[in-house]
Amino acid sequence: MIVEEKLLAYPVPEIRTEVRWQDVALYNLSIGLGQDPLDRRQLPFTYEPEIRAMPSMAVVLGYPGFWVKAPETGVDWVKVVHGEQSLILHKPLPASGTLVGTTRVTGIVDRGAGKGALIYSERVVRDEATGEKLATIEQTTFARGDGGFGGQPGPVKAPHPEPAGAPEVTLDLPTRPEQAAYYRLNGDHNPLHIDPDVAAKAGFKAPILHGLCTFGVVCHALMRELCDYDPAKFGRMDLRFSSPVYPGETIRTEIWREAGGASFRARVVERDVVVVSNGLFRFA
Template sequence: MIDYDKLLNFKIPEVRQTLTARDAVFYALSIGFGQDPMDARQLPYVATHKGPAVVPAMAVVIGHPGFWAADPATGIDAVKVVHGEQRITLHAPLPASGEVIGRTRVTGLVDKGEGKGALLYSEKEITDAATGKLLATTGSTTFLRGDGGFGGPSGPVIPPNPMPEGAPDIVVDLPTRLEQAFYYRLNGDDNPLHIDPEIAAKAGFPRPILHGLCTLGVVTHALMRELGDYRPEALKKLSLRFSSPVYPGETIRTEIWKNGAFRARVVERDVVVVNNGHAEFAA
């Protein structure tokens, strides 16, 4: 059972991380960069002799505190945790090397009621350890499916981005690989839901699901290709809602509007997996 005050003030360990070019390249590979060997625009992200450039979505794994919700002291039913929403704000280009500090905190809890789950809002600030400069701020909404009814407040709830009427202006299909979750988890997101069939079954899934943040990475790739010309400094903000899981091996189709709105679906099942997306790019 969640203790509202205890979880709201739960001390998530600060993370100091020394980044190398290898980390930047691995992250890019883990979200599917480099699958087209003839696309030279991707080379700065996956080949150190051409960069490396850092995919801005890497902010979600830099300074990551790990699966801290699995700590029994949180009171969270960790098996039933699902990533609901993600927000990223880039204050400066992410460095390919050097030491960074990630500081994560719980910013809000919403009790949806007995049997209806709860929402946990958290925020991470990434700073340059040498200068103290703020590099990025990320925000997450985590759906605690097994933890409603603890007596917490029913709001406020962060509203979703509105979606445009009509057909998207651009459609991008990018494949995922059957073993992709095994690679992606080495970025520090080690929830066993994504690799262990037994854990996935206990959570109500027929097989392990792809990390939501890996899906975000694939979608960010599509957005960078179409709206940012693969420039690492172009993406300024991104937010989205995860609406359904992706299974490794499926193709993610990102549907993009020129005003920065987007959603994504898996081609094989025609199911929307990302909704209410919005990205802001510099000119």
């Protein structure tokens, strides 16, 4: 069971990540870039002469791993799912170097017995050599099995409002059946995404795609449609995960342009299920 004071003070390890161009290429491939070998706009994200990091790669840099699995957190890790994700990119990510991620728990919300708990955390990624801040990543973890521990019922982070009317732009990006196995190589080793038995215990028919892989696919869509694949134009991206994606499904990103950026959501084409909602994008 969660003990609020203990979890708020939990010492999430500070992590140093040595980044090589091969790591950048692996991440980009793991979120689906390179599936069209003739698309020259994607080539710099997979080809080493001018390799570029996708903004969403920040979520795997300085990543402390699936730390809620540690027994001392008190979290029922089998029932944990990703709730919300926010990324602020302070400057384009380097394609090589040593980066440091510092993570802390910033809040816990008890939704009540049988309703789960929300765990808010923040990670700041810096360049070790210069100390320069590169990205700030905020995450909401939905601990489905941990409500009713006697914690505070709020405050709950307010989501970005859903847009009205038909989207101005839609883009379909396919995922591959083995994509979760590739994405795990970025350091997210939650067995929910590869072990059918663990997935079944969590209530899923099969291993599901990492929420952060879905995040990367949607980031790709925003980079393509709004930024012309230029990481320097990317400022911020927030979203809420509404439903899981199964590897092999097609993710359709729907975009409404607005001053300073856009609102967006995403759905799985094959099941017509919204998988990402309340999306906010802002230019740098």
